Amino acid sequence: MLPRVFRSHVKALAIATALYGSVALGAQDASTDKIDILDYVDPLIGTANGGHVFAGATLPFGMAKAVADTQGENQAGFAWDTSVVTGFSHMHDSGTGGSPSLGNFPIFAQPSCPNDDINQCKWQQNDRAVAWEKDSVVADPGYFSISLTNGVKAEMTTTNRSALYRFTFDGSAESLSPVILVDLMDLPQSRSSGHASVNPNTGRLTGNGTFSPSFGIGSYNLHFCVDFKGADLRNTGVWSRNRANYTVENVMLTADGTDSAATLSAGTFAQFKSPENKEMLARVGVSFMDVNQACANAEQEQPHFDFDGTVAVAKSAWKTKLDVISVDAEGVSKDLQEVFWSGAYRTMISPQDYTGENPLWQSDEPYYDSYYCIWDSYRSIHPLLTLLDPLSQSLMMRSLVDIYRNEGFLPDCRMSLCKGYTQGGSNADVLMADAFLKKVPGIDWDTAYEAVVKDAEVEPENWDIEGRGGLHSWKDLGFIPTDDYDPYGTGTHTRSISRTVEYAYNDFCIAEIAKARGKEADYEKYLARSGNWINMFKANQKSSINGVDTGFTGFLQPRYMNGTWGSQDPSFCSPLLNFTSCYLNPTGHETYEGSAWLYTFYAPHDMGSLIKTLGGAEEFTKRLTFLHESGLLYVGDEQAFLTIFQFHYSGRPALSAKYSHFYIPSQFNTTTAGIAGNDDSGAMGSFVVLSMMGLWPVPGQDVYLITPPYFKEVSITNPISGKVSTIRNVNFDPGYKSIYIQTAKLNGKPWSKNWLTHDFFIEGGVLELELGEKESEWGTHVEDLPPSVSSYQ
Known part of the structure; x- marks a missing residue:
């Protein structure tokens, strides 16, 4: 009999053979019934100007x-x-x-x-x-x-x-x-x-x-x-x-x-x-x-x-791999089609299958590497893989669980068989919740749950490379202080704001799994801790740009162990002020690769409370619009992605569609410098694909925010069930003036909610969107908004 590690390798090769066994073509345009998808893939996109794409x-x-x-x-x-x-x-x-x-x-x-x-x-x-x-x-x-x-x-x-x-x-x-x-x-x-x-x-x-x-x-x-x-x-x-x-x-x-x-x-x-x-x-x-x-x-x-x-x-x-997507691209420019298909291609370059190539431990489980890094990939890469390739997503999640079994913690980053640096929270927790809620098969959920709970409860010796630091302050104070006293482990004492809001969301994701598994006490505990983001909100904090008041009050701010407030300009670490001052180093400040302006919008599990905290739906919409119009936001970093679609929560889904088109194609094109920032293992590519398909996943939740696709029609064939899910535009306008949903039907029945669940992709069906040139009332009522821990009113 082969050694265990070789048996695992053979098993992975058998799966690969099954997946690669047949070839079919899926994309359509006005001139041909069928085209070769690969003609629309350009691996050179993003190979210049810091895109760092593998060509x-x-x-x-x-x-x-x-x-x-x-x-x-x-x-x-x-x-x-x-x-x-x-x-x-x-x-x-x-x-x-x-x-x-x-x-x-x-x-x-x-x-x-x-x-x-x-x-x-x-x-x-x-x-x-x-x-x-x-x-x-x-x-x-x-x-x-x-x-x-x-x-x-x-x-x-x-x-x-x-x-x-x-x-x-x-x-x-x-x-x-x-x-x-x-x-x-x-x-x-x-x-x-x-x-x-x-x-x-x-x-x-x-x-x-x-x-x-x-x-x-x-x-x-x-x-x-x-x-x-x-x-x-x-x-x-x-x-x-x-x-x-x-x-x-x-x-x-x-x-x-x-x-x-x-x-x-x-x-x-x-x-x-x-x-x-x-x-x-x-x-x-x-x-x-x-x-x-x-x-x-x-x-x-x-x-x-x-x-x-x-x-x-x-x-x-x-x-x-790519044939699971089919588009009716009638009227859509060749450049936009190349942006779309090239983005899908880049999403499937990593993580990398090293099964049978791991000398660190013997296991029958798959081993994947090059998670660069989960802080980047949980937001769009893995949600897209769950749609397009749930079998590979299952192998990747199983690999993460096996890393926990053998090394004691889920990684937040991993490469070349080594532990990578943690950038924020323990965001593998988000991946596990996302896979659990979307019924990704084959995962040992008992061990996976044990792993995410350990992230929440046990501080590692070196929290620069796994787990969370500052857990005692997190549990006792409800936030990460900027002057945190932490003799329990070692790590870089920065990012107090961004770590706080990420820990809060990590705990919410654990609460979701706990609830579904009948662990009521855990559910109540982690749900309560998920509200800790509010403890960094300073209600009277103002913001000015070049000496001019922005007109908005209330932002996340640093806070000390005694409860008093520190100060970081809300615009600091935005493109408008010291953009490169918030990296992973001992002087990296209190937000990571972004500003307090940006992180103040990060409570995706409790948008009802966040919107009320920021002054209500109308004021929230104005503030979010200002973020996109003022130059404060850099869409080349992954935290920006969700903000483009958060207008859904304030009852303005049309504005999500508007700003999706604001960034595509202005920041994404077919040149060698044609992505907004470092591709981060395909994050920029997955952002483009999900945006152009018209369904933005909220990672860690069973929620897809609906906007019109950039094509007349987009279909995804579930590789497990073979069922087809289609998003179809009625009155499609390839000039993109008619980008606002007027009415919607799901499987022939009226659909007023501005979101739907992953069941659509498991069971198949048709989502039909009637488009127009002006914003409508579709998806704007409170009962149509996505789920929130707290009510919107």
């Missing part, structure tokens, strides 16, 4: 991710606003902020060495950098290619655990004797040790390294295995800095304080005779387990070095 080849949620690595702002490997390529690596993350991620063991191809002298080839990362040709880049789902000015065209594709490269040499070199090297390097240059070997008989390059995660603590070990096809082997050897040696088969690097990874680059290489058709293939297997598994991954997944066949399988996998 290379990958399967949905695949571990292997191959792309050209450029120098510059290269968090995802390739960035459009760069000029040189230093290598081609096999693992990346998409949309991460801060430090680059992964990019381990890049390979690099040179057509030959000048004067046939191995030491005249370029070895060190900076020295081997070669300009790339702007008009050469082709990026499609499962495929990436680029041409370099050294005469090399590099194409790449992937399976789940391996990458396949095809190098074509243009023949400009006097004599063609290609050299392909591997570098014991990663994108953030974090390597602390590494080892590489070359087999002089076969040219196989193998090795491993120890690296640091890009946004967390600890280290991880990764292994590689490279094989070649297409040319006879001429020589092999090792290199270090800019010197090479034919006679040595191994190289080892260890950090000793005298050299960094950046200054000491080394590895192995294989040199070949002139290849037939001037073309060579390089197959790279990767593994977190050991070198043998890295080689086995490549051999099992790509035994024949079949480049075109691997591309075809990858495209089929992507078509199958």
